[in-house]
Amino acid sequence: MAIVEVRHLTKQFEGNATPAVDDLDLATTEGEYLVLLGPSGCGKTTLLRLIAGLEQPTSGEVLIGGLPMVGLPPRARKIAMVFQSYALYPHKSARRNIEFPLKAARMDPEERAKKVAWAAELLGITRLLDRRPRHLSGGERQRVALARALVREPDVFLLDEPLSNLDAKLRAAARDDLKQFQDRVGTTTVYVTHDQVEAMGLGDRIAVMSEGRIRQLGTPHDVYHDPADTFVATFLGSPPMNMVRRDDVLVGFRPESLLPKGVVQPDDGAVTIPFHVHRVENLGSERHLVGTLSGIGPETRVIAMLPSTVSVDIPIDETSEFVIRGADLRFFDTDAGLRTERRRL
Amino acid sequence: MKDRRRYLFDRDGVLAPLMLLPSVVYIVALVAVPFFLAIAYSLSDVTVGDPSFDYVGLRNFRAVLKDPVFRRSLTNSLFITAVTMVLVLVLGKILALVLTRDFRFKWVVRFLILLPWTTPVPLAAIAWLWMLDSLFSPIDWTLRWLGLIDGNLHWLGNSELAVVSVIAVQVWRIVPLAAVIIMAGLAAIPQDINDAAEVDGAGFWRKLFEVTIPMSLPVTAVATLFGAVLVFTDMSVVFVLTRGGPVDATQILPTWAFFRGIAGGDLAQGAAVALFLFPLLLAMAVLILRSVRKMEVM
Numbered sequence: 001m002a003i004v005e006v007r008h009l010t011k012q013f014e015g016n017a018t019p020a021v022d023d024l025d026l027a028t029t030e031g032e033y034l035v036l037l038g039p040s041g042c043g044k045t046t047l048l049r050l051i052a053g054l055e056q057p058t059s060g061e062v063l064i065g066g067l068p069m070v071g072l073p074p075r076a077r078k079i080a081m082v083f084q085s086y087a088l089y090p091h092k093s094a095r096r097n098i099e100f101p102l103k104a105a106r107m108d109p110e111e112r113a114k115k116v117a118w119a120a121e122l123l124g125i126t127r128l129l130d131r132r133p134r135h136l137s138g139g140e141r142q143r144v145a146l147a148r149a150l151v152r153e154p155d156v157f158l159l160d161e162p163l164s165n166l167d168a169k170l171r172a173a174a175r176d177d178l179k180q181f182q183d184r185v186g187t188t189t190v191y192v193t194h195d196q197v198e199a200m201g202l203g204d205r206i207a208v209m210s211e212g213r214i215r216q217l218g219t220p221h222d223v224y225h226d227p228a229d230t231f232v233a234t235f236l237g238s239p240p241m242n243m244v245r246r247d248d249v250l251v252g253f254r255p256e257s258l259l260p261k262g263v264v265q266p267d268d269g270a271v272t273i274p275f276h277v278h279r280v281e282n283l284g285s286e287r288h289l290v291g292t293l294s295g296i297g298p299e300t301r302v303i304a305m306l307p308s309t310v311s312v313d314i315p316i317d318e319t320s321e322f323v324i325r326g327a328d329l330r331f332f333d334t335d336a337g338l339r340t341e342r343r344r345l
Numbered sequence: 346m347k348d349r350r351r352y353l354f355d356r357d358g359v360l361a362p363l364m365l366l367p368s369v370v371y372i373v374a375l376v377a378v379p380f381f382l383a384i385a386y387s388l389s390d391v392t393v394g395d396p397s398f399d400y401v402g403l404r405n406f407r408a409v410l411k412d413p414v415f416r417r418s419l420t421n422s423l424f425i426t427a428v429t430m431v432l433v434l435v436l437g438k439i440l441a442l443v444l445t446r447d448f449r450f451k452w453v454v455r456f457l458i459l460l461p462w463t464t465p466v467p468l469a470a471i472a473w474l475w476m477l478d479s480l481f482s483p484i485d486w487t488l489r490w491l492g493l494i495d496g497n498l499h500w501l502g503n504s505e506l507a508v509v510s511v512i513a514v515q516v517w518r519i520v521p522l523a524a525v526i527i528m529a530g531l532a533a534i535p536q537d538i539n540d541a542a543e544v545d546g547a548g549f550w551r552k553l554f555e556v557t558i559p560m561s562l563p564v565t566a567v568a569t570l571f572g573a574v575l576v577f578t579d580m581s582v583v584f585v586l587t588r589g590g591p592v593d594a595t596q597i598l599p600t601w602a603f604f605r606g607i608a609g610g611d612l613a614q615g616a617a618v619a620l621f622l623f624p625l626l627l628a629m630a631v632l633i634l635r636s637v638r639k640m641e642v643m
Contacts, residue, residue, distance in 0.1 A: 053543075089555075
């Protein structure tokens with residue numbers, strides 16, 4: 001186990017105007033599950049590859065367990081990586097795939113077999129060991145890839161969107177497996193994803209990235225409820241946080257915070273505002289109300305989200321009174337979009 | 346009615362035969378007809394002087410098999426092809442590995458390496474004829490200058506060196522093709538797999554022998570068999586360099602078939618000699634098709 005740390009890390013690819021990773025600082029804690037979350041092209045995979053040693057940084061430092069790693073090849077870094085495509089060797093059986101890192105480490109065959117059996121047992125793939133990757137399902141391949149990462153007992157796990165090739169149903173199950181698996185082995189893990197549900201569900205902390213920088217680093221609760229800027233606020237959440245301009249600030253609130261009057265107990269600082277509902281989308285577990293809000297600033301299109309447990313009738317094409325609690329309001333400045341101090345509306 | 350005609354080409358039953366027709370005509374006229382003609386000739390007593398067809402059974406084959414020059418040609422053909430392909434395989438693989446790396450002026454190097462392949466074989470063989478000349482060989486000159494030899498080597502005059510020369514020219518000619526085919530195979534290995542091997546701790550050699558080579562094996566097999574067919578059936582290199590000499594030391598099946606059948610006038614025996622190429626070529630064709638299929642399932 002080890003702490004992964006990067007300092008002033010920059011990666012500039014030749015021919016690109018802006019760096020893929022831009023003067024980035026980040027440190028995990030011991031045994032932490034850190035998720036790098038961001039839209040495609042935000043530099044999260046590049047950052048992971050820099051940590052792995054598959055890319056060399058333009059400048060800056062990578063430390064694993066306190067030791068400087070820049071210039072060392074991946075095999076000297078005591079890391080294991082799971083790739084989006086799983087990158088299993090197609091000409092080798094699952095057993096030979098899992099065994100490969102051990103062979104590379106020159107472990108003797110008896111020890112090797114023991115290790116493979118242990119990893120296979122842990123991931124429940126013992127009966128699949130003699131199959132080639134071609135004869136395995138997506139979920140099984142993913143387990144083999146995990147087993148291959150696990151056998152050498154690395155200091156750090158690096159996972160690059162390991163769930164994105166699975167279909168939606170499998171993904172939920174695999175997410176659960178991943179979490180249990182990490183709880184058991186307790187190895188520091190850096191996990192890259194563009195899927196916020198995965199990030200929220202798996203991460204001890206989430207680093208939200210955009211344009212090669214970290215916009216916010218915090219627990220899933222923090223990044224969701226106290227976003228550091230408008231990017232984080234609108235990237236997380238589905239539908240994203242509503243933003244309404246009022247004088248020199250942007251007022252933000254989550255769709256689930258905008259509720260019909262009477263449903264919610266108003267707190268100190270709560271605002272009651274007229275909401276004109278245009279359209280209702282019933283998604284089963286929840287209802288999305290799309291409409292215009294006029295009470296806070298200029299008329300703005302916003303979305304309200306009611307859980308199916310709130311069964312109030314919402315008249316369409318009419319204006320009703322809605323409430324946002326004071327504690328659910330967030331404020332951002334209009335220039336950089338950074339969070340500013342709370343105020344009363 | 347007019348409408349039906351308009352959609353005539355949309356029907357597979359019409360379009361497919363029409364599109365296939367030119368290649369079928371080509372194959373029938375230039376492959377099938379000569380092939381069956383050769384079989385017919387080999388069972389007859391046709392000569393250049395007397396083209397009347399009389400069936401003689403397997404007499405020609407018996408005569409050919411007894412002929413020591415034929416046996417020499419057969420072993421030479423097999424030996425030259427085998428040695429050439431081993432060298433082509435090793436050199437082609439190395440070249441392919443070098444060319445998939447990034448370095449400055451890569452395109453110049455690629456261009457130079459591909460050059461032998463683009464040169465017509467007889468032209469290249471004539472150039473080599475000068476390289477290996479008994480008096481003016483630049484190779485001999487260089488070796489002399491380095492102090493490695495005293496007199497000239499007479500590359501094409503000595504029976505062992507003549508075989509070496511033929512092999513060298515064939516390797517020179519086939520390596521670029523093999524390198525390009527193998528390169529395509531290497532480029533088809535997903536980057537993730539190469540990265541995974543590195544993260545898994547594999548060094549250069551382990552990666553080469555456990556990942557790169559096995560994964561490019563089917564394509565390498567195709568390159569090898571392709572090259573083998575080209576070497577096995579080629580007559581221009583030997584014809585230009587040695588004409589089969591000295592004293593039939595470099596005689597191979599295609600040249601011997603030519604000397605027997607065309608130059609010597611015995612078309613029937615020439616055809617019989619040439620037909621010995623067929624079973625070996627058939628085997629190679631089957632192997633090529635097999636490795637192509639293997640490539641598809643990977």
